[in-house]
Amino acid sequence: MKFEHSIALHNGVKMPQLGLGVWRVSPEDGVDAVRTAIEIGYRHIDTAAVYQNEEQVGEAIRQSGVARDELFITTKVWNADQGYDSTLKAHEESLKKLGLDYVDLYLIHWPVKEKYLDTYKALERLYDEKLVPAIGVSNFHVHHLEDIAAHRNIKPMVDQVELHPMFQQNELHEYCHKNGIALEAWSPLMQGGEALTNPVIKEIADQYGKTTAQVIIRWHLQRNVIVIPKSITPSRIQENFEVFNFELSSNDMQQIATLDANKRVGPDPDNFDF
Ligand SMILES: NC(=O)C1=CN([C@@H]2O[C@H](COP(=O)(O)OP(=O)(O)OC[C@H]3O[C@@H](n4cnc5c(N)ncnc54)[C@H](OP(=O)(O)O)[C@@H]3O)[C@@H](O)[C@H]2O)C=CC1
Ligand SMILES: O=C1CO[C@H](CO)[C@@H](O)[C@@H]1O
Numbered sequence: 164m165k166f167e168h169s170i171a172l173h174n175g176v177k178m179p180q181l182g183l184g185v186w187r188v189s190p191e192d193g194v195d196a197v198r199t200a201i202e203i204g205y206r207h208i209d210t211a212a213v214y215q216n217e218e219q220v221g222e223a224i225r226q227s228g229v230a231r232d233e234l235f236i237t238t239k240v241w242n243a244d245q246g247y248d249s250t251l252k253a254h255e256e257s258l259k260k261l262g263l264d265y266v267d268l269y270l271i272h273w274p275v276k277e278k279y280l281d282t283y284k285a286l287e288r289l290y291d292e293k294l295v296p297a298i299g300v301s302n303f304h305v306h307h308l309e310d311i312a313a314h315r316n317i318k319p320m321v322d323q324v325e326l327h328p329m330f331q332q333n334e335l336h337e338y339c340h341k342n343g344i345a346l347e348a349w350s351p352l353m354q355g356g357e358a359l360t361n362p363v364i365k366e367i368a369d370q371y372g373k374t375t376a377q378v379i380i381r382w383h384l385q386r387n388v389i390v391i392p393k394s395i396t397p398s399r400i401q402e403n404f405e406v407f408n409f410e411l412s413s414n415d416m417q418q419i420a421t422l423d424a425n426k427r428v429g430p431d432p433d434n435f436d437f
Pocket of ligand 2: 186211213429
């Protein structure tokens, strides 16, 4: 069975809704963390050139013995490589590091002003030439997506943004839903911060005999959001995957909706400088 619990992108490509994020996974930990996740059942890994662990992700894939077409691998073009030619080159570099013939999804990591439209044009070429099955963006606000819609030809399949119970991205969530763009949550557990000890989430978790992390991941899944919690701890990698045997009620979902506090843990895409 290919990609259980997947969602269909607007071009029909199936993307597993739960994956492992690997930001701040060191080269020393990378192979074990990714291989453990694949052994547990994860079929989706989210990396980026800037995470400097593409080699380890590739090595773990090879060690796992799982067929390439049973896995969904995302990587991203870093800010310094944006622009048309440099993006094509960065894509080749990432493939070389991963040791793969293709990634399933290639994203623009941040909307670098003056550059992201050219960068996106390079992604469109990779897509048109069937070198990558899906393309998308990360950290794009509605106005960036509208800019792409006005000036480019292919609608991004995915927008990966900061999203967790304290930063719920309701406007973008609605825009993406209306426009057929899949929304993906980064720092879905708020980087292990206050969301995990929130009393409302804890009370819900206790009712189901689940942890707060599991409730938060389940909340993302039920909002049709793609979710990529990071962990290098085998028991947590396992815990974060045990989210398909319970369902939050609409009352639970509403209670979590009230926790939105417009509180970021990462930079504002309109106001970043790196
Ligand atoms: N596009 C972008 O700009 C960005 C993309 N991302 C992507 O999103 C992924 C996830 O976001 P990230 O920022 O890593 O943060 P997460 O919200 O996934 O939180 C990760 C932290 O939570 C801890 N943790 C994980 N599971 C549990 C659990 N069950 N119980 C308690 N603690 C837990 C981890 O600890 P430990 O590892 O020690 O177990 C780690 O410290 C990244 O790895 C990356 O792939 C992230 C930021 C920006
Ligand atoms: O994905 C991410 C994590 O790493 C980067 C920094 O090194 C962030 O900027 C980015 O958003």
